[in-house]
Amino acid sequence: MIELLAQADNAVDGLKAVGAGLGYGLAAIGPGVGIGLVVGNAITAMARQPEAAGMARTTMFLGIAFTEALALIGFVVFILLNFA
Amino acid sequence: MNSLSSSLLAATEGESTSNPIIPEWFEVIWGSIAFFLLLIVMWKLALPPIRRAMEARTDRIQGDLDAAASAKAEAEELRASYDSRIAEANAEAARIIEEARAAAEAVRQERLAAIEPEIAERRAQAEADIAAARERAMAEVRSDITSIAVGAAEQVVRASIDEAAHAQLIEDYIERVGN
Amino acid sequence: MNLLALTFPDIGHLLEWPNILPGLDDTVFALNKVGIIYLFAFVAPVVMFVMAKRRYAQAEVITAPRGIQTVAETSVQFIRENIIMQTIGPDGLRYLPFLLAMFFFILFSNITEVVPLIHFPGNARMAMPLTLAVLVWLIYNTIGIKNHGFFGYLKNITIPPGVPKALLIIVLPIEFISTIVVRPFSLAVRLFANMLAGHLLLVTFAVLSHTVFWLALFDDTPTWLVIITPAPFLMLIGLTAFEILVSVLQAFIFTILTAVYIGGALHPEH
Numbered sequence: 429m430i431e432l433l434a435q436a437d438n439a440v441d442g443l444k445a446v447g448a449g450l451g452y453g454l455a456a457i458g459p460g461v462g463i464g465l466v467v468g469n470a471i472t473a474m475a476r477q478p479e480a481a482g483m484a485r486t487t488m489f490l491g492i493a494f495t496e497a498l499a500l501i502g503f504v505v506f507i508l509l510n511f512a
Numbered sequence: 513m514n515s516l517s518s519s520l521l522a523a524t525e526g527e528s529t530s531n532p533i534i535p536e537w538f539e540v541i542w543g544s545i546a547f548f549l550l551l552i553v554m555w556k557l558a559l560p561p562i563r564r565a566m567e568a569r570t571d572r573i574q575g576d577l578d579a580a581a582s583a584k585a586e587a588e589e590l591r592a593s594y595d596s597r598i599a600e601a602n603a604e605a606a607r608i609i610e611e612a613r614a615a616a617e618a619v620r621q622e623r624l625a626a627i628e629p630e631i632a633e634r635r636a637q638a639e640a641d642i643a644a645a646r647e648r649a650m651a652e653v654r655s656d657i658t659s660i661a662v663g664a665a666e667q668v669v670r671a672s673i674d675e676a677a678h679a680q681l682i683e684d685y686i687e688r689v690g691n
Numbered sequence: 692m693n694l695l696a697l698t699f700p701d702i703g704h705l706l707e708w709p710n711i712l713p714g715l716d717d718t719v720f721a722l723n724k725v726g727i728i729y730l731f732a733f734v735a736p737v738v739m740f741v742m743a744k745r746r747y748a749q750a751e752v753i754t755a756p757r758g759i760q761t762v763a764e765t766s767v768q769f770i771r772e773n774i775i776m777q778t779i780g781p782d783g784l785r786y787l788p789f790l791l792a793m794f795f796f797i798l799f800s801n802i803t804e805v806v807p808l809i810h811f812p813g814n815a816r817m818a819m820p821l822t823l824a825v826l827v828w829l830i831y832n833t834i835g836i837k838n839h840g841f842f843g844y845l846k847n848i849t850i851p852p853g854v855p856k857a858l859l860i861i862v863l864p865i866e867f868i869s870t871i872v873v874r875p876f877s878l879a880v881r882l883f884a885n886m887l888a889g890h891l892l893l894v895t896f897a898v899l900s901h902t903v904f905w906l907a908l909f910d911d912t913p914t915w916l917v918i919i920t921p922a923p924f925l926m927l928i929g930l931t932a933f934e935i936l937v938s939v940l941q942a943f944i945f946t947i948l949t950a951v952y953i954g955g956a957l958h959p960e961h
Contacts, residue, residue, distance in 0.1 A: 482773070482777075486777055489940070490947065490948070492944075493948060496881065496885075497877040500880055500881055500885065500888075501877075501884075504533060504884050507533065507884075508533060511532055511701075511703075530707070532706055533817055535816065535818040536818060538719050538721040538723070539723070539729070540821075541720060541726075542720075542725075542729050543726070544822055545729075546732060547729070547819070550733045550792045551788065551793075553737050554740070554788045554792040555788040555792070557740075558743075558763075559791065561744050562740070562744065564747075566764060
């Protein structure tokens with residue numbers, strides 16, 4: 429009985445690790461694409477209007493920050509599942 | 513000292529005791545103390561002199577720029593006045609040259625006008641001279657031919673015709689030839 | 692975790708530091724390495740600004756800035772022109788001291804991540820990111836309520852301009868939750884998770900390079916392992932440079948987001 433419980437515990441740990449890895453990986457897909465779009469369009473804007481490059485850069489960082497938050501939440505979930 | 517350095521260089525051993533997402537109260541306390549001290553120092557002590565100095569520098573640079581702008585405007589004005597004076601002098605010079613040219617032209621016209629009748633008179637005289645000389649030469653030639661013809665005829669028909677008939681004949685002959 | 696005799700330390704071993712003040716264990720005044728890093732983040736900018744300030748006392752005429760003075764003035768200029776002017780406008784200049792203190796506090800408690808012998812970012816603990824986020828939340832909500840009244844502010848944050856009436860039933864709760872709940876949470880998590888992830892990355896490659904160097908000393912180690920020995924170390928150097936960038940960038944992003952939130956509370960879009 430105790431052995432079985434220990435095994436179940438290990439299985440839960442294993443599932444947690446798998447879930448954490450998968451969760452982080454999935455959470456990184458969208459922001460990866462999103463950051464690519466943000467930076468690509470910001471570079472287009474800077475190339476078209478170099479005099480507005482400063483503003484485009486600031487806005488780009490803001491956009492990156494908002495997009496990146498999703499991936500970071502995935503990372504936090506990873507930390508919570510694996511270490512908490 | 514040894515334990516101090518070890519507690520700064522190595523963290524606690526073993527399994528984690530709490531969730532990494534949940535903040536520790538003592539860390540919050542020390543962090544807040546540090547942050548609010550920094551905020552007060554920035555607000556009350558550090559920032560005002562820096563802002564003042566930056567503003568003073570901005571003002572000074574702005575003043576320098578203004579002075580430079582006014583100096584430039586002054587120089588522009590000076591240059592404009594020089595330019596107008598040069599243009600004036602050029603116009604004056606052009607006017608003087610034009611006047612001189614007009615005066616010279618007038619003198620030339622005057623001289624030409626003065627010399628014209630003399631030339632005409634000389635030409636008329638020369639033409640008259642030529643006509644007179646031609647007239648004279650014609651008369652001479654005519655009398656010479658007459659006497660030569662009389663002499664030749666006399667030599668040929670001596671005594672058969674009298675002097676008056678000879679003269680009549682020769683006269684007719686010359687008349688025919690002359691026409 | 693054991694792979695190729697590679698032992699990765701437990702997360703508690705990486706993040707939790709013992710108290711150094713005697714007799715204060717497990718109290719709220721226990722001071723550990725993280726607390727010392729926070730105090731360093733207070734002392735370092737103060738020293739910088741005091742040194743810059745001394746120059747103004749020395750210099751009789753206001754000359755071009757030199758040395759540490761340049762850093763101080765450039766940062767003030769940067770916060771003023773690139774953060775406040777672009778997000779709030781001229782009436783945001785009164786928040787300059789707050790944003791400047793915030794920027795330097797976060798910057799100096801991040802940069803310890805790559806400082807030799809410290810190697811730990813203060814913001815890899817949730818303490819200050821969360822505290823600062825809550826502080827920012829309090830500030831922008833206070834500003835909004837003070838400038839537009841409680842219900843006016845509530846209207847500003849929940850009803851975006853140009854949304855059809857029928858959509859409001861969806862938009863209203865989303866906007867409310869995103870402004871009141873998600874903003875401080877994402878602000879704190881962004882800083883915390885970036886620094887923690889960077890720290891874990893550096894630890895991973897440090898442990899990896901330590902292990903492969905150690906393995907390379909043995910005769911029975913396969914040759915390919917000896918050949919790739921420098922690779923994790925080079926990666927570690929590259930990541931260190933990257934983490935310097937991330938430290939500065941996260942301080943910048945936290946500050947500019949604070950400015951954006953304050954600006955949004957001051958001048959809502961109509």
